[in-house]
Structure formats: structure tokens, C-alpha cells
Amino acid sequence: MARFQRHAFVCENERDPANPRGCCKHKGGTELRLAMKKIVDEAGLKGCVRVNVAGCLDACENGPVVVIYPEGIWYTVPTPADAEEVAREHLVGGRVVDRLLMQPVPEREKKPAP
Numbered sequence: 001m002a003r004f005q006r007h008a009f010v011c012e013n014e015r016d017p018a019n020p021r022g023c024c025k026h027k028g029g030t031e032l033r034l035a036m037k038k039i040v041d042e043a044g045l046k047g048c049v050r051v052n053v054a055g056c057l058d059a060c061e062n063g064p065v066v067v068i069y070p071e072g073i074w075y076t077v078p079t080p081a082d083a084e085e086v087a088r089e090h091l092v093g094g095r096v097v098d099r100l101l102m103q104p105v106p107e108r109e110k111k112p113a114p
């Protein structure tokens with residue numbers, strides 16, 4: 001049984017500004033997480049819905065990145081207003097926000113899990 005009804009991970013990974021992959025921290029990751037937490041708290045869902053900091057989720061080119069479980073829905077969330085919408089609609093209401101769904105990330109070499 002899942003510990004939380006929904007669980008959001010918000011990337012706040014930080015890289016050197018010269019790194020070509022960029023990073024979600026420099027695209028506002030912290031502000032996005034705080035905006036989402038505020039909506040969840042206001043809805044009285046603390047303890048049922050969790051919003052956590054994440055390290056790199058390996059979709060940096062499409063950041064700022066948020067993923068929500070148990071559905072496994074990935075979002076690109078450009079602004080705090082967008083983060084509030086994702087929190088209000090998906091985390092609280094259970095409705096996917098189609099317009100913010102993340103586009104496919106470039107394939108990188110991966111080894112299959114054993």
C-alpha cells in the first residue's frame with residue numbers, strides 16, 4: 001500500500017551555469033516546489049499528498065521537471081502559476097494537466113536493468 005495518496009518530486013538539481021544540459025534549480029525549481037506545497041497545505045492534504053525535492057530526474061532539457069506518482073505523470077512546469085495549477089488539478093483534484101505534459105526527452109545510452 002502506498003504511503004501517500006499522491007507524491008510529487010520536483011527537480012532542484014543545480015549545475016554549473018556553463019553546463020550545456022542546464023538545470024532545474026536555475027529554472028526556478030525551488031519556487032515551483034514551494035508553490036505546489038502551498039496549494040497542498042491549503043487543501044488540508046498534508047500527510048496524504050507529499051511534495052518533495054528531487055535531484056536530477058534525467059530530463060534536464062525539458063525542465064523544470066515534476067513527476068507525480070502513483071500515476072507516473074511527467075510535467076514541464078515553467079512558472080509558479082503553472083506549478084499551482086498542477087498542484088490544484090492533479091495533486092488535489094486527480095486530473096492530469098494535459099497542456100503541461102512533458103515532451104519526450106532525447107534518448108541517451110541506457111543499460112537495461114537486470
Ligand code: FES
Binds near residue numbers: 059
Ligand atoms: S536537472 Fe532537473 S531533470 Fe536534470
